[in-house]
Amino acid sequence: MNKIITRFPPSPTGYLHVGGARTALFNWLYARHTKGRFILRIEDTDVQRSTQASVDAIFEALKWLDIDWDEGPYFQTQRFPIYQEYIQKLLDSGHAYYCSCTPEEVDAMRKKAMETGGKPKYDGTCREKKLSKGENTVVRFKAPLMGTTVLEDVIKGNIVFQNSELDDFVIQRSDGVPTYNFVVVIDDIAMGVNTVIRGDDHVNNTPRQIQLYKALGAQLPVFGHVPMVLGNDRTRLSKRHGATSVTAYRDMGFLPDAFINYLVRLGWSHGDQEFFTREDLIEKFNLENIGRSAGVFDLEKLLALNADHIKAAPPAKIVPHLLPFLKEKGYEAEAGPYLEGVIKTLNARSKTLKEMADGAEFYFQENLIYDENAVKKFLTPAVLEPLSQLIAELEAIETFSEKALEAAFAKVLESAGLKFSKIAQPVRVALTGKTVSPGIFEIIEVLGKEQVLSRLKNALGFING
């Protein structure tokens, strides 16, 4: 069995969007699963719209997703000599010809065909003229007029196209730059790509490409067209539906592993399994279980999956992803046991890293910020006595183990004749400034004796003052 070689060929005309990320993922996963090779190729033949900023944005997104490549990145604009060679080959073998029709003329013939109820396509004016290269000539592929072209798609099955539906498409523009349908085939042949997984918006291009392979006498790759990702109104996902940029999801606080889990699961399944680690995906991903119908992007489910990944990941793995959110808030957090302890108290309560950073604020505030209403409601004279006692008890404890803490609380509650629920909120407000937080004992353990005592004493001041 030959080694599987896949590729991801984004065009740098914008950031990496959700749909693109998914096809990148499918190709990458399939290559990793089969121990094959994954190639990154930048399709920048649209010189007008391609930008370096887009190239950088795509790299950045791929890096966040942790998708790596074995070969490339190749840039098509640096491969013109190769394309030129193949164009000449096609010209020489009679599979291509020069055409001097102007864009305006072609437009006109399309419009005319449309009016008379025909198919809008190039009418072959120059097909047999045997023109030679001229000032404004393009090179067109001489497509078969009759017969059929069959696309054997691994996920959609066989699709038959009538060749009469296709026209002689341009393979080299008048400025000498080759077009997409041509370079994609040449590169895939030259790079040995034998498995092409892409969005099904490319299905209608495929018969032209197949004809090119045939004209060149090259072997066809395995094609697999994956269904589109739709917005909640069932139209192609766009900005209207919310964020479409991959890095926007990073900035919202998603874990890359959760994001890829969601993206892959949207259109692929492995029985009833919903949660997949990256390793799981590599081990189990295949082409057979990719669905045929388009799927709607559902932020709620992504959120739920993100929460699951946050819960399941060891705190140390969360650290590098959380740090930027803490820094953004202005806190001097750093990797280490303290941060990991913080994460442990928050991972069951956070759907995103942003939420986690919000919930972690009190751990990092030099001067705790108190919620006014919380103070008014819970730091009342009634708790002055028990709180003072608690301070005394805690001061006597050497190390803050959960057991010792519980004993200290029990002692205070008993002598004051109070239930834990009576003192929990006051203590919570004293320690965090808020009425919502992780469990009291968890917080105390992480904060440590010094901080806990100082915050408790500070709270006493509120009651007295």
Added chain:
RNA sequence: GGUCCCAUCGUCUAGCGGCCUAGGACGUCGGCCUCUCACGCCGAAAACACGGGUUCGAGUCCCGUUGGGAUCACCA
């Protein structure tokens, strides 16, 4: 409009002729747990688009209808 694709709960899906009184997940609604908020646990409502065939038997195969999507460039 031409061509092509698709069709199971609101959403993602399992199902590859009998195991389906159609399963799981998210979401929704109840309840339990509980120091707040969560987590967790238990339970409920919720789908085979429609019509014809084929077959002893169809969510599963075929045809049609309807609905949705994609694509028709010297863009990729």
